[in-house]
Amino acid sequence: MRADDQAADQGGDMYKTVALACLAVLLAGCAGTEAATSPAPSSPAPTSSATSTPTPVVKDATVYLPVEDDVDKAGLAVETKPIAYVIGEHTPFHLLQACGGLPSDQSVQRAAQGINYVPGGGKGAFHQLVAEYAGVTGADVVASVKQATACRKATFHDEQFAIVGDFSVPELADPQAGFCANLRPGYLVRCVLVLSHGNRATSITFEGKWSDSVKAVKALATKTAPLYVAAFDRQ
Numbered sequence: 311m312r313a314d315d316q317a318a319d320q321g322g323d324m325y326k327t328v329a330l331a332c333l334a335v336l337l338a339g340c341a342g343t344e345a346a347t348s349p350a351p352s353s354p355a356p357t358s359s360a361t362s363t364p365t366p367v368v369k370d371a372t373v374y375l376p377v378e379d380d381v382d383k384a385g386l387a388v389e390t391k392p393i394a395y396v397i398g399e400h401t402p403f404h405l406l407q408a409c410g411g412l413p414s415d416q417s418v419q420r421a422a423q424g425i426n427y428v429p430g431g432g433k434g435a436f437h438q439l440v441a442e443y444a445g446v447t448g449a450d451v452v453a454s455v456k457q458a459t460a461c462r463k464a465t466f467h468d469e470q471f472a473i474v475g476d477f478s479v480p481e482l483a484d485p486q487a488g489f490c491a492n493l494r495p496g497y498l499v500r501c502v503l504v505l506s507h508g509n510r511a512t513s514i515t516f517e518g519k520w521s522d523s524v525k526a527v528k529a530l531a532t533k534t535a536p537l538y539v540a541a542f543d544r545q
Contacts, residue, residue, distance in 0.1 A: 370394060371422035374440045374510065376541040384537045386426045386436070395421035395439070405439055405451065405513045406502055408473075409461040412454050414511075417446045434519060434530055438538060440512040448506025452485040455504045464491045466500050466515070477528050479503065479535040484543075488531070490524050499527040503535055505542055512542050 375392035382388075397403045403418045404411050421441040427434075443451070462473040471491035478488050482505070490501040499518040504511060516534070518527035 369420070369442070371420045371440050371442055371510075372424070374512065374542050374544060375422055375424040375438060376426070376537055380537060380541065381426050384534065386534070386537070389427040389435075390425045392422055392424035395423050395441075397421060403439075403441065405441060405511060406455065406458075406504065406515075407465040408455070408458040409463060410458070412451065412458055414443060414446045414451045414454055417443045419444050434522070434527065435517040436534065437515040437517070438512060440510060440542065442510045444509075447509055448511040449485045451511035452487045452504055452506045455487040459487070459489050464489070464500070464502070466491075469493060471498075471500060474524055475528070477501070477503075477532065479532055479539075482539065490528050490531075492524060496521070496523070499524050501527045501531040503531055503538075505539060507543050510542075512538065514538050 372392040372394055376384075378388050378391075395401075395403060397418060397420075403415050403421050405415060406412070418441045421439060423440075424438045426436045426438075459473055459476075464471050464473055471493055473489050473491045476487075476489045478486055485506045486504060488501065488503040490499060492499045498520055499522055501516045501518075501524075502513055503516070504513045514531070514535070516527055516531040518530070
């Protein structure tokens with residue numbers, strides 16, 4: 311073989327070798343690029359095992375008012391059935407109205423009202439309100455009642471009465487506050503008893519006849535209070 315033919319063959323072999331090497335590098339680069347740009351397989355979305363909490367049943371505050379059988383046993387006649395108090399813009403709740411009302415009235419969650427009358431209609435009337443509070447205890451309400459009545463005035467049916475004395479019912483474990491007021495001396499007496507238990511409070515207004523004395527209405531309130539306490543302390 312001539313020298314120039316041999317050199318040509320060697321050059322061709324070198325060209326093939328370089329070309330194959332470049333092709334290998336090119337293929338490796340493409341493979342690397344494909345691996346880098348291919349999206350990673352997505353993980354399956356986690357499944358939640360949490361279940362929704364059922365909405366708690368709202369307790370009806372009328373359960374803390376005396377039932378008709380209890381009222382009958384106490385010798386009282388039911389004038390109206392206990393009903394839930396609808397708290398709204400036009401029906402704000404006031405446990406009692408004395409010197410502008412109570413700040414705790416804004417924390418009432420649910421309330422109820424009931425009215426009982428003594429048989430015969432001439433011995434007096436009994437008005438009751440009961441309320442459950444959020445973030446306020448019944449003891450707090452009683453304390454605020456004592457502060458509110460320090461002005462010695464209370465309002466009943468849009469008429470202002472002068473508070474003429476305080477009273478309490480013996481042997482009650484929970485905090486209480488009681489007071490009596492009259493429109494004018496010897497004329498139209500109202501006695502109010504506020505009781506507490508847990509996160510609730512109740513006010514019972516005892517209305518005497520037009521000519522009943524403060525002493526007589528206070529005695530009636532003290533005698534009748536156990537009927538309301540028994541119902542109010544139900545769990």
